[in-house]
Amino acid sequence: MHEGRARESKQENRNRFMPKLTFDALKLHYQQSGEGPDVVLLHAFTGNMAVWAFSGTVEYLSREFRVTSYDLRGHGASSAPPHGYNSAHMAEDFRRLHDALGLGPAFLVTHSYGGVIAMHAALLTPEKVRGVILSDTYFPGLREIEPDMGQTVIWRDMQEHFQSVGEEIGGTVNFSRLFDVVRRLSPEQMQGIKKRMGAAGARWLAQAGKLAGTTAGDEMFEVAGLTRERLCEIQQPVLALYDEFSPFKATCRFLTEHLPNCRADVVPGAKHFAPMECSATFNEMVRRQLRQWRDGAAQSTDAA
Amino acid sequence: MPAKSQVEIVADLAAMLQNFEDREYSGHIGPETRFFGDLGFASIDAVILGEQLETYYGRKIAFNRFLVELMESGAEDLEVGQLAEFLERELAT
Numbered sequence: 001m002h003e004g005r006a007r008e009s010k011q012e013n014r015n016r017f018m019p020k021l022t023f024d025a026l027k028l029h030y031q032q033s034g035e036g037p038d039v040v041l042l043h044a045f046t047g048n049m050a051v052w053a054f055s056g057t058v059e060y061l062s063r064e065f066r067v068t069s070y071d072l073r074g075h076g077a078s079s080a081p082p083h084g085y086n087s088a089h090m091a092e093d094f095r096r097l098h099d100a101l102g103l104g105p106a107f108l109v110t111h112s113y114g115g116v117i118a119m120h121a122a123l124l125t126p127e128k129v130r131g132v133i134l135s136d137t138y139f140p141g142l143r144e145i146e147p148d149m150g151q152t153v154i155w156r157d158m159q160e161h162f163q164s165v166g167e168e169i170g171g172t173v174n175f176s177r178l179f180d181v182v183r184r185l186s187p188e189q190m191q192g193i194k195k196r197m198g199a200a201g202a203r204w205l206a207q208a209g210k211l212a213g214t215t216a217g218d219e220m221f222e223v224a225g226l227t228r229e230r231l232c233e234i235q236q237p238v239l240a241l242y243d244e245f246s247p248f249k250a251t252c253r254f255l256t257e258h259l260p261n262c263r264a265d266v267v268p269g270a271k272h273f274a275p276m277e278c279s280a281t282f283n284e285m286v287r288r289q290l291r292q293w294r295d296g297a298a299q300s301t302d303a304a
Numbered sequence: 305m306p307a308k309s310q311v312e313i314v315a316d317l318a319a320m321l322q323n324f325e326d327r328e329y330s331g332h333i334g335p336e337t338r339f340f341g342d343l344g345f346a347s348i349d350a351v352i353l354g355e356q357l358e359t360y361y362g363r364k365i366a367f368n369r370f371l372v373e374l375m376e377s378g379a380e381d382l383e384v385g386q387l388a389e390f391l392e393r394e395l396a397t
Binding site: 049050058071076279 | 380
């Protein structure tokens with residue numbers, strides 16, 4: 001077979017088995033399973049949709065909901081454009097995915113930065129968002145109430161891992177620097193860090209360099225219009241799940257005190273990574289809330 | 305597709321993994337080969353592998369359930385032989 005044709009054939013085959021939506025130059029990788037009201041899962045910055053597979057969230061929720069998970073731009077198997085990584089850009093990606101898949105108003109289940117995107121989407125396209133479950137989310141628009149974000153325990157641990165192989169990522173959160181360091185790690189350094197980070201950390205590290213060369217590390221900290229005031233305008237129900245050892249407890253308090261329809265709950269034992277650290281508890285808390293919202297809406301319809 | 309033996313499935317997997325996502329692996333791939341430790345898999349690769357297996361075998365495969373069981377067992381890695389064992393059961397149903 002001609003070499004060019006062979007390449008095309010390989011690409012066609014890849015497109016067939018790997019579901020992707022194409023919007024101009026952007027390709028978003030997604031999966032969908034189950035039947036029922038729509039649930040969309042939004043992962044964290046530097047994560048990917050695999051978190052929802054490994055945590056069992058897809059498996060658990062798809063027994064009674066139609067669950068769509070996708071890789072955010074620049075993450076997992078989605079393409080990585082050089083720019084466009086603040087929450088407004090990502091909320092627009094959600095809108096396009098929602099339209100392209102013909103989803104109904106959806107419950108958004110999120111982790112960390114996925115929650116910023118979900119809340120931005122709730123504000124910009126309220127007709128597409130029935131409710132939001134946050135998991136330990138930090139909001140750039142609330143940075144004045146989280147002044148120590150730059151020195152979280154998570155980052156300090158990461159700094160120590162990198163220092164153990166002679167690399168410095170700095171004492172405050174700087175993702176652009178982190179991505180560059182990851183990209184130029186030697187195989188020996190990579191192995192050394194993986195050993196320290198454990199299995200989940202090793203799986204994360206293997207793809208963390210993908211965002212190097214993009215503006216994602218800086219753009220994810222942009223307020224991008226999701227200010228403190230705009231956050232307080234969100235009318236949809238919100239469950240603020242914050243981890244027992246969360247670095248963002250002030251954010252949790254703010255949300256419950258200022259949003260019109262928000263309640264909080266704590267994931268026992270978790271330290272920012274509840275979907276992975278406490279999967280069974282996290283999944284059960286999420287399912288209980290989704291059922292309440294779903295059944296509450298059904299009861300309202302019956303009453304009408 | 306008719307049921308396959310574990311040996312046949314390991315051979316299928318080896319062919320698939322030799323050039324997975326355009327990453328060449330020149331070493332031998334057998335039942336003891338580890339996905340994360342030896343092949344350098346990232347978490348997203350497991351998801352993609354699940355999609356590729358469904359295409360290759362032309363049927364739905366409960367791969368997510370398999371991943372959950374793996375995590376619940378406390379396993380830190382996955383061997384090709386373990387996946388072949390699961391697939392043998394799955395393809396026989």
